[in-house]
């Protein structure tokens with residue numbers, strides 16, 4: 595390892611992974627790539643940090659910029675989960691909680707057989723500490739949920755014929771993710787594969803940089819694990835050339851976040867029909883519609899009717915999703931056509947726009963330990 599090594603590579607691969615965007619829901623979804631919260635949680639476990647100790651270290655760990663390369667997206671999978679079949683729940687104190695709720699039903703989403711290359715970039719001394727912790731973890735590490743053990747060592751290692759090092763020195767996360775050759779599933783898989791999808795954290799290089807329009811807001815920068823508190827960060831989706839050592843070759847617009855089986859031809863067809871029925875416009879603000887979202891999960895993945903879907907623009911979609919993060923909505927989601935959501939959607943849209951703006955971004959970078967959204971709300975007197 596060179597003394598200026600500023601980039602660490604993790605290989606996140608296993609039968610199941612679950613990168614939840616929230617832990618409060620009855621439906622616990624998974625994002626389509628590792629979250630910062632999940633990855634930093636893994637590092638804290640490897641370092642043997644208690645939740646209280648983790649809170650102390652998180653401001654420093656959050657300074658690591660993260661990029662993920664989706665080498666295999668995996669297959670989305672649900673489990674059906676019940677707690678206490680009407681017989682009462684045993685509490686930690688040894689009592690029995692009968693309650694009026696009866697059986698608690700939750701659904702959890704997983705990515706089966708996915709493989710991600712994650713790069714973390716930051717101060718060489720911190721990179722070296724994290725590398726040591728992951729090489730000899732104090733507590734077990736897992737891929738987002740405790741039921742998801744990794745199937746290969748977390749620290750990615752170059753093959754004998756490869757020239758990259760872990761940790762290594764790179765000027766950008768794009769360069770880092772491009773430098774590691776794509777890892778085939780089986781020895782007989784066709785190689786090399788030329789490009790890969792990536793999700794890379796966006797950071798301002800200069801004070802007057804503004805986040806690109808297509809940047810997505812992910813609420814996954816952990817402030818605290820118990821109770822879970824997250825701050826937003828901006829990420830960009832790009833297709834990069836792999837193992838060329840070059841910078842990003844092209845940009846792609848952000849696709850809608852996968853929720854149901856988006857590869858299902860039937861679903862694609864219904865989605866296209868819905869966009870056409872809505873004249874290609876967002877049902878809320880009439881900007882060009884870029885995504886179609888479910889308003890219920892009852893019939894998702896191709897069995898839904900046009901009534902279950904709504905065309906939305908990126909901003910309204912993000913606003914609606916963000917509101918849902920704070921509400922336990924079960925199988926139903928927010929219908930942006932309902933008048934009683936109007937003010938809340940407008941307010942949240944404003945919040946996202948402010949966060950994207952220069953001022954909000956500067957504040958986010960300078961006060962990494964302070965929850966940005968809460969502060970913005972306080973300013974508004976909300």
Ligand SMILES: [Zn+2]
Pocket residue numbers: 876877878879880881906907908909910911
């Ligand atoms: Zn809109």
